[in-house]
Amino acid sequence: MAIYTKEEAKKILEKALSFSNADACEINLSGSNSGNIRYARNTVSTAGYRSTQSLVVQSSFGKKVGTATIDEFDDASLEKVVKRAEELAQLSPENPEFMPPLGPQTYDEAITYKESTANVTPEYRAEVANKSIVPAAAKDVTAAGFLDDSAQFSAMINSNGLFAYNQSTDVDFTVTMRTNDGTGSGWVTRDYNDIDKFDASEASKVAIDKAVMSREARAIEPGKYTVILEPAAASDLLRNMFRSLDARSADEGRSFMSAKDGGTKLGQKIVDERVNIWSDPLNPDVPTSTWNGSGQPLKKTSWIENGVVKNLAYDRYWAEQKGVEPVPFPSNSIMEGGDESFEDMIKGTKKGILVTRFWYIRSVDPQTLLYTGLTRDGTFYIENGQIKFPVKNFRFNESPIIMLNNLESLGEQVRVNGNLIPYMKIRDFTFTSLSDAV
Numbered sequence: 001m002a003i004y005t006k007e008e009a010k011k012i013l014e015k016a017l018s019f020s021n022a023d024a025c026e027i028n029l030s031g032s033n034s035g036n037i038r039y040a041r042n043t044v045s046t047a048g049y050r051s052t053q054s055l056v057v058q059s060s061f062g063k064k065v066g067t068a069t070i071d072e073f074d075d076a077s078l079e080k081v082v083k084r085a086e087e088l089a090q091l092s093p094e095n096p097e098f099m100p101p102l103g104p105q106t107y108d109e110a111i112t113y114k115e116s117t118a119n120v121t122p123e124y125r126a127e128v129a130n131k132s133i134v135p136a137a138a139k140d141v142t143a144a145g146f147l148d149d150s151a152q153f154s155a156m157i158n159s160n161g162l163f164a165y166n167q168s169t170d171v172d173f174t175v176t177m178r179t180n181d182g183t184g185s186g187w188v189t190r191d192y193n194d195i196d197k198f199d200a201s202e203a204s205k206v207a208i209d210k211a212v213m214s215r216e217a218r219a220i221e222p223g224k225y226t227v228i229l230e231p232a233a234a235s236d237l238l239r240n241m242f243r244s245l246d247a248r249s250a251d252e253g254r255s256f257m258s259a260k261d262g263g264t265k266l267g268q269k270i271v272d273e274r275v276n277i278w279s280d281p282l283n284p285d286v287p288t289s290t291w292n293g294s295g296q297p298l299k300k301t302s303w304i305e306n307g308v309v310k311n312l313a314y315d316r317y318w319a320e321q322k323g324v325e326p327v328p329f330p331s332n333s334i335m336e337g338g339d340e341s342f343e344d345m346i347k348g349t350k351k352g353i354l355v356t357r358f359w360y361i362r363s364v365d366p367q368t369l370l371y372t373g374l375t376r377d378g379t380f381y382i383e384n385g386q387i388k389f390p391v392k393n394f395r396f397n398e399s400p401i402i403m404l405n406n407l408e409s410l411g412e413q414v415r416v417n418g419n420l421i422p423y424m425k426i427r428d429f430t431f432t433s434l435s436d437a438v
Contacts, residue, residue, distance in 0.1 A: 003153050006155070012078070013029055022059035031051075032051070032151065033051045042136060042137050056068075103161055104160075112168035112288060117192075117194060118151035132175050142178050142180060144178070145204075148173075174187070177204075186208060186211035191417060228349065231413070232416050236361055239419075256368065267308065270309055273306045275307050278300060279300065279333060280300040335421055338410030348409075370398070372432075411423030
């Protein structure tokens with residue numbers, strides 16, 4: 001199936017909307033073309049290509065709402081799905097938090113689409129696998145990886161005159177390298193909108209080197225250590241903090257952003273003053289759509305500035321309840337980095353731990369954002385400015401808030417899962433026990 005242009009999408013949506021007899025109607029149209037390749041045990045196991053399209057109609061009578069979905073867009077099918085949504089609305093109970101559709105909006109032009117990513121071929125995907133498998137085998141290492149590339153569009157229209165459209169592309173790559181003696185493991189992740197920024201050989205080499213370096217890890221005592229967190233590791237913890245930037249859960253006393261005496265921590269300093277976090281749909285390294293699922297425009301927004309909470313996200317309903325302007329939830333998260341290189345972070349560490357990433361993270365206390373989890377795929381002991389040897393994986397108990405209050409230095413920003421996160425050096429990071437898992 002084709003990725004519809006703005007004009008093609010609008011024509012389909014206007015036709016569907018013409019069949020509506022509801023008090024209000026909102027229609028979303030989306031589609032994607034995606035290809036992938038998966039390999040394990042140094043052999044390609046699967047490869048595929050998928051193309052999907054979907055149209056979703058939400059009809060409402062007063063506060064009674066019904067939704068129906070279809071993937072055929074001829075006139076008869078469009079009329080059928082609109083009528084089905086209306087029938088379901090009439091049968092539904094009222095939604096006390098229903099908000100009528102927005103009127104016309106003005107959006108910035110997104111920079112999320114790259115033709116080269118949309119035109120990735122099966123041959124390109126096979127070469128990515130080859131650039132992992134061949135060097136891995138040469139180092140007595142086994143590769144297991146996955147590459148997924150996609151092009152997609154989304155569009156929406158409503159009965160109050162709003163129309164929005166966006167095209168985007170994405171590529172995601174992960175690979176785990178295991179030494180054939182079973183004692184070492186390395187891992188890397190890469191994601192971009194623009195596949196021309198992706199270097200499969202470079203990424204695979206990082207994971208291979210980690211695997212070889214982590215052979216025969218030694219056990220050391222758990223405790224509080226200075227840690228150097230690679231951006232993937234830092235992101236694993238910070239994303240849980242990003243989720244707490246919701247005003248409603250804070251107002252209702254259900255999150256870390258809830259103040260002890262009622263209200264929220266908006267305007268309070270919660271972390272080190274070097275911490276600055278914002279979102280920006282037009283950032284060239286992590287661009288996103290310039291509108292969200294409600295049709296609200298997305299703009300550059302500061303969330304934490306010099307350690308102080310500057311904004312919380314208010315959806316339209318909660319903003320109306322509180323008598324404030326809506327603040328859309330961030331579509332990406334960008335944390336300001338520093339000028340210390342990764343190498344200098346290591347050189348300046350007398351005794352510490354280098355962490356590649358975390359996994360199996362679980363919440364311990366939502367009110368303090370305390371989490372537990374494990375290190376994985378490359379954990380190393382640093383002494384007197386040098387990586388001395390690999391260590392067995394640790395279980396940690398830590399909060400991203402405590403972590404960002406124990407900040408020693410920041411390094412280069414790296415894109416991880418659509419966000420920009422810097423290298424971080426943190427003091428007194430709490431490791432509670434050892435894990436024998438590689």
